[in-house]
Amino acid sequence: MNMTRIQTASPEAVYIHIPFCTNKCHYCDFNSYVLKGQPVMDYLAALEREMERTALVTPPGEIDTIFVGGGTPTVLLPEQMAVFLRMVETYFPNRSEAFEFTMEANPGTTDAEKLAAMKEGGVNRISFGVQSFDPSLLTAIGRIHDVDDVYRSIANARAAGFGNLSIDLMFGLPGQTVETLNRSIDAALALDLQHYSIYGLKVEENTLFHKLYQRNELPLPSEDDEVEMYALIMRRLREAGYGQYEISNFARPGCESRHNITYWRNRSYYGLGAGAHGYHGGERHVNIKGIQPYIDATQNGLPRMEQFAVSREEAMEDFMMVGLRMLDGVDAAEFARQFDGAALEEVFAPVLSSLTERGLLVRSDSGGYRLSEGGIMVGNEIFGAFVGYFA
Structure with missing residues (x-):
């Protein structure tokens, strides 16, 4: 994995x-x-x-x-x-x-x-x-x-x-x-x-x-x-x-x-300018923040401060953390598409089961999961449940 x-x-x-x-x-x-x-x-x-x-x-x-x-x-x-x-x-x-x-x-x-x-x-x-x-x-x-x-x-x-x-x-x-x-x-x-x-x-x-x-x-x-x-x-x-x-x-x-x-939806995007973040090709980058350091860095190449690969596990965690912010929730078919056919319910079975039993998540029409009315009020707690899940 x-x-x-x-x-x-x-x-x-x-x-x-x-x-x-x-x-x-x-x-x-x-x-x-x-x-x-x-x-x-x-x-x-x-x-x-x-x-x-x-x-x-x-x-x-x-x-x-x-x-x-x-x-x-x-x-x-x-x-x-x-x-x-x-x-x-x-x-x-x-x-x-x-x-x-x-x-x-x-x-x-x-x-x-x-x-x-x-x-x-x-x-x-x-x-x-x-x-x-x-x-x-x-x-x-x-x-x-x-x-x-x-x-x-x-x-x-x-x-x-x-x-x-x-x-x-x-x-x-x-x-x-x-x-x-x-x-x-x-x-x-x-x-x-x-x-x-x-x-x-x-x-x-x-x-x-x-x-x-x-x-x-x-x-x-x-x-x-x-x-x-x-x-x-x-x-x-x-x-x-x-x-x-x-x-x-x-x-x-x-x-x-x-x-x-x-x-x-955890999709890729270009990030341009001082301090900008971008995500593409399984990598995230952060640009140099200062104005003059950024200007100087562009003379020699892309002005990166940091560039790192995102593991499959991290990307799955990100998918859940940001996707559950949307009130229609995370989609099982989209999860499978992004992660080579992986099944959302199998990958996150324990945490999904726990949050569902507590009434914080409910099944969505798409076969995925979304925040319940009560879950909306404690969203940060729910998103945090996926941080470091694979650690």
């Missing part, structure tokens, strides 16, 4: 990292750097070198999704944005009929000129990092936009012809209550968007919030309040007609994030 599983087909999904931000939010541990003084055009030139080499090493076929994350990609100036999107078109030109091209954006960073450049460059979906509609909370978590910026940005995007919009919200924030969250949900639903991502705060190392937490100066909601917040989110979004297709994501029918589904 120590064989490396090889994915031979070219990835159909592309992730590209733009690491620049206007400022660093108090909770953020992403690979991002304050924009001022950064060599943006040098970075874009380095990104083009990585794209060119990647396309030579692993020639792309038909691309189904592209996702540009950060950082805040929309801090690029309109002319920089146009240069960047022309590069993407050059190296990943062959696109599926239902092609999805998402760009993350911060409210207040998308004026009409920039949106026009994005539209012309093929972007057809925007994900805005809103986080809250409570002005005091936005300040407390280090966001520099205000609520008016949110409304203006959504209106500008719609005026520019974007019909597939998403926003991120957060819960479990310092000082947040069930009532203040409910008001944010009211405001979010009033926008009548196609998609909502709603995440619980994680206090990550190397963030201001982690320092405050260690000093007992971070007034987080109680665990009971967090559970109530999550239950409220699920109820409100479902009542408003949004399907919960993943534990933190809700969409109108047909508007699910197809790019993120690539990750949750």
